[in-house]
Amino acid sequence: MSHRDLTDEAAYDRQRLAGLSRRALLRLTAGLGAAAALSATAGGLAVAGERQATIVKPLPPELFIPHGTNAEMRWEAMRGQGHLVPNDRFFVRNHTGTPRIDAHTWRLRLFGTGLHGTPTRDRPVEFSYEDLLGMPAETTTAFVECAGNGRSFYGSQQGTPAPGTPWTLGGVGVARWRGVRLATVLERAGLTEAAVDVLPSGLDPEFVEGGANLGRVRRPLPVAKALRDTLLAYEMNGEPLPPDHGFPVRLIVPSWTGISSIKWVGEIEVADRPLFSPWNTQFYRLFGPSYPQEGSAPLTNQVTKSAFELPSEARLAVGRTHLLTGRSWSGAGVGRVRGVRISVDGGASWRPAHPRRLSRDQAWLPWSFAWRPERSGAYTLLAAASDSTGATQPREVPFNRFGYLFGAVVRHPVMVG
Ligand SMILES: Nc1nc2c(c(=O)[nH]1)N[C@H]1C(S)=C(S)[C@@H](COP(=O)(O)O)O[C@H]1N2
Numbered sequence: 001m002s003h004r005d006l007t008d009e010a011a012y013d014r015q016r017l018a019g020l021s022r023r024a025l026l027r028l029t030a031g032l033g034a035a036a037a038l039s040a041t042a043g044g045l046a047v048a049g050e051r052q053a054t055i056v057k058p059l060p061p062e063l064f065i066p067h068g069t070n071a072e073m074r075w076e077a078m079r080g081q082g083h084l085v086p087n088d089r090f091f092v093r094n095h096t097g098t099p100r101i102d103a104h105t106w107r108l109r110l111f112g113t114g115l116h117g118t119p120t121r122d123r124p125v126e127f128s129y130e131d132l133l134g135m136p137a138e139t140t141t142a143f144v145e146c147a148g149n150g151r152s153f154y155g156s157q158q159g160t161p162a163p164g165t166p167w168t169l170g171g172v173g174v175a176r177w178r179g180v181r182l183a184t185v186l187e188r189a190g191l192t193e194a195a196v197d198v199l200p201s202g203l204d205p206e207f208v209e210g211g212a213n214l215g216r217v218r219r220p221l222p223v224a225k226a227l228r229d230t231l232l233a234y235e236m237n238g239e240p241l242p243p244d245h246g247f248p249v250r251l252i253v254p255s256w257t258g259i260s261s262i263k264w265v266g267e268i269e270v271a272d273r274p275l276f277s278p279w280n281t282q283f284y285r286l287f288g289p290s291y292p293q294e295g296s297a298p299l300t301n302q303v304t305k306s307a308f309e310l311p312s313e314a315r316l317a318v319g320r321t322h323l324l325t326g327r328s329w330s331g332a333g334v335g336r337v338r339g340v341r342i343s344v345d346g347g348a349s350w351r352p353a354h355p356r357r358l359s360r361d362q363a364w365l366p367w368s369f370a371w372r373p374e375r376s377g378a379y380t381l382l383a384a385a386s387d388s389t390g391a392t393q394p395r396e397v398p399f400n401r402f403g404y405l406f407g408a409v410v411r412h413p414v415m416v417g
């Protein structure tokens, strides 16, 4: 099987597993209990309100909900904004902390058995920041979304809380990314036909969890996805990448879970065999009663979600018409939202939202819905999107131990009075 056939993650996973016994995989995915217990502790820190100085940009409370080393966007801050999430309010997900990197001394280093001449880590193929700026540039509008976005609803809606950052729906953002296609860089580095996996790793501090040092944040990607639409981005919404979002260069892997979009890329291993890291073995697979013991295949596409641009428990005047607004997005199928339906009575009845189609490459679908509540009291608003395959967000999703990919319809409480 050549790397050109490995875009499909199921085929990719079969291929990578061919070289690995089930027992070896179980060993790779072991230690989950300890990891989960520690994530729960980290959540506790966030509750105590101790924000470590790990994010460089200001996090004003009207724009962000802090969660330890991470910060989620407040959805109400997107009301009236354009298609893109401005850099000052884009969510941040840091395993440790934002490193400060000097673009002049920074180098992108590529090595491994998937490159001609098999350059080693000590004698890699190198590109400077200037080198990348001098290569053909490409721009793409894409969302970055954490696999755990919506995790808190496993607890609040389904009664099965999952440990880890208790995101509501603000662990997502859309930006216009400019950079070099990873394909261009791989080809210039001497990509061979035999290459199957690339493993980009970040320059942020090593990630220590449960007393174990898991090393640099790094996550393998099939060469086919790397060649198809992955970008090495150096600009975000027309500005150099901000420090928190990966300066000088990050990966943008469209439609896939946020962990694939490695920030502060320092090196990329290119191999003629499958590569592994804790981020595609222990984490970012689905574990739980509905999944095999060694977990699902590594996560790839994000699921379909919808959010209202309203605070939770928003107060709305009775007997007035309110223009409810929100957005829906999808990494499933070909990644397009086909339509959105709204319920203001907890799901008893549904009416279509008014979609705002802007362009073919829009990364999410903004919508609006006029609502005139005639009686005061508590209401539950629901928004359910359908993707291009016709699948609609379900009422419930099966539990997984890390609380990834919460794609069920979210119940949004409001008060009318
Ligand atoms: N080097 C590095 N890259 C990383 C991470 C990280 O902690 N270190 N976090 C990942 C995760 S889990 C997500 S969801 C996205 C978040 O990107 P953002 O902080 O720009 O929103 O970055 C990914 N890339």
Ligand SMILES: [Mo]
Binding pocket: 093, 145, 146, 147, 148, 258, 259
């Ligand atoms: Mo993430």
